Amino acid sequence: MTAGAEIAGLCKSFTVGDRVVSVLDGLDFTQRDGITVVLGASGCGKTTLLRLIARMDVQDTGSIRIRGTGSIGMVFQEPRLMPWLTTVQNIRFGLGRGACDTQRLLELTGLTGFEKALPHQLSGGMQHRVALARALANRPALVLMDEPFAALDQLTRERMQDQLLALQRAEGMNVLFVTHSIDEALYVGDRIVVLTHGRIDADHDVAHVPGQRSRAPDLEFTRLIRSTIQGEAPC
Ligand SMILES: Nc1ncnc2c1ncn2[C@@H]1O[C@H](COP(=O)(O)OP(=O)(O)O)[C@@H](O)[C@H]1O
Ligand SMILES: [Mg+2]
Structure with missing residues (x-):
């Protein structure tokens, strides 16, 4: 397996x-290759978990190891762009000279032609694509994404999900993707883990037919996840 988080006995209280x-109350988790979705209700600790993995906060007890080599990229719920920098400058922000092929990233994220635009001259979806390109600029081996598309309208969100899948195929990085949306988890995830009561409580591999991910709601899976989150046994 390539880059990924390996977590044992993770506890965090505020x-x-x-x-x-x-x-987080004794969370154990070993990330595998591909897109792993951490699914959980609002307030269950998803952002706390990502912040600990990114070393933006410190756990009380337990260990976090990042397996493999290479950098880590992070995408937040809001784009968090520098308002005074252009698209290209935002993408290259914090990079050494020549660290990435900006032109290729612009093409991959569909931003060609908007190189010199400032964030306020871009739509919400485009700003999120700049944030995605910035996270990928260091050619990270692992990308942490915290509800990156939650603030977008449904059509833009679906386009961004497809863009993420295409980028992951092209770049081969592993992704830890946090969301509260069961439908989003099923569409983008190769594996879905459910965070509830401070731990990973369910772990599902998603069997996608290659090249044919479906947006049709999976009622059985939805029922299973709801019962996990609500702490009831599925019947
Ligand atoms: N810095 C903090 N101080 C106090 N409580 C916090 C802090 N950060 C998060 N929390 C609490 O931890 C819980 C989990 O928050 P969070 O990780 O943001 O959840 P999620 O991202 O799943 O919505 C919430 O009850 C939240 O209020
Ligand atoms: Mg959150």
């Missing part, structure tokens, strides 16, 4: 006022 809130 102190809010005089209350200690346990968010």
Whole structure:
């Protein structure tokens, strides 16, 4: 297996006022190749998990190892572009000289012709594509994505999901993709793990027919996931 997160016994709690809130409670997880989706309800600890993996925060106990070599890219829920920088400057922000082939990234993300645009001159979907291109500019072996398309309208979101699948095929990086959407998880994921009660509670491989991912809702899977999240046994 190439790059990926290996997590054992991960615990993280926050102190809010005089209350200690346990968010991650002994989470174990070994990432495999491809696109792994971490699916969970809002507030279950998905962002906390990604922030710990990206070393933006520190766990209470437990270990996180990043297997393999290469850099890590991160895509947030909002594009977080520098408003005073153009598309190309945003993509190259923080890179050494010659670290990436910007032209190729622009083509891959459909931004050719918008090299000199400032973020406010781009649509929401295009700003997300710039953020995606920026995350890929270092040729990362692992990309962490935190509900990257949640703020987009449905049509743009579907286009971005297809773009991500195409990019992953072209670049071969592994992706840890966080979402609260069961349909999105089923469409982009090669594997779906469900985060609930501070742990990974279910682990599903998704059997896609090559080249034919379906957007039709999978009622059986949806029912199974709902029962996992709600803590009821599926019947
Ligand atoms: N810095 C923080 N201080 C206090 N509580 C936090 C902090 N970050 C997250 N939390 C709490 O941890 C829980 C999980 O948050 P989060 O990881 O953002 O969930 P998700 O991304 O799944 O919606 C929430 O109850 C949230 O209020
Ligand atoms: Mg979150």
